[in-house]
């Protein structure tokens with residue numbers, strides 16, 4: 076089991092851990108709705124002020140009992156690793172899409188996704204850093220699925236066309252080669268018809284001490 080930043084294990088007992096995870100995922104989803112409502116709202120100023128006061132009260136309730144770090148990488152009940160606090164895939168992290176990554180029998184990875192208005196960079200389009208973040212994670216997942224989990228050493232991104240939000244997209248990635256602790260991976264975000272919008276290549280390096288399933 077790997078905990079980031081010296082954090083402590085989940086305080087929940089094994090018996091109610093699943094229900095708690097589901098509740099946190101629901102809270103994460105509702106907070107994503109809130110984020111998009113905030114960036115799109117056009118209500119009057121006094122209503123903005125009233126909502127802000129209610130949000131401050133809700134924030135205080137959550138802050139009455141806090142962890143030292145977000146929920147970490149752990150094995151799910153089905154054996155599939157999950158990471159509820161992760162910025163890209165975390166069900167309990169409102170910052171995450173969350174990206175749901177699937178592995179194929181060929182050990183490539185894919186994720187259906189749709190960006191939201193809160194991901195806007197250039198007016199009407201997704202921020203390039205957000206696309207790069209998604210590809211960073213997906214490429215890292217492809218390296219892990221190929222048996223070479225690692226940290227991103229380099230990530231090179233080519234933006235071919237602007238990326239829309241609010242539309243279904245498909246992200247895919249695959250391992251290309253490995254040499255010792257270095258693994259090269261490539262991937263892309265495309266429209267459903269296969270038109271590539273953004274493509275990336277990455278070099279992932281397995282830190283010494285990591286095994287085939289990651290940090291030990």
Ligand SMILES: CCCCC/C=C\C/C=C\C/C=C\C/C=C\CCCC(=O)SCCNC(=O)CCNC(=O)[C@H](O)C(C)(C)COP(=O)(O)OP(=O)(O)OC[C@H]1O[C@@H](n2cnc3c(N)ncnc32)[C@H](O)[C@@H]1OP(=O)(O)O
Pocket residue numbers: 148156211212213214215216217219224225226227228229256257278280281282283288289290
């Ligand atoms: C986030 C989840 C992580 C958990 C993963 C666990 C399990 C996986 C299972 C499922 C997970 C699925 C997906 C998630 C995975 C990843 C996605 C997110 C990834 C990130 O978001 S991660 C954050 C950004 N990332 C960093 O925060 C890295 C900071 N950095 C370091 O931690 C070190 O820097 C490190 C480890 C990179 C190297 O350190 P080191 O000491 O092991 O390496 P060393 O110096 O010995 O070099 C050995 C050879 O690599 C060459 N080399 C070194 N660094 C290079 C570089 N940057 N570019 C090109 N070549 C490089 C040298 O030139 C030498 O080459 P040569 O052998 O030919 O001389």
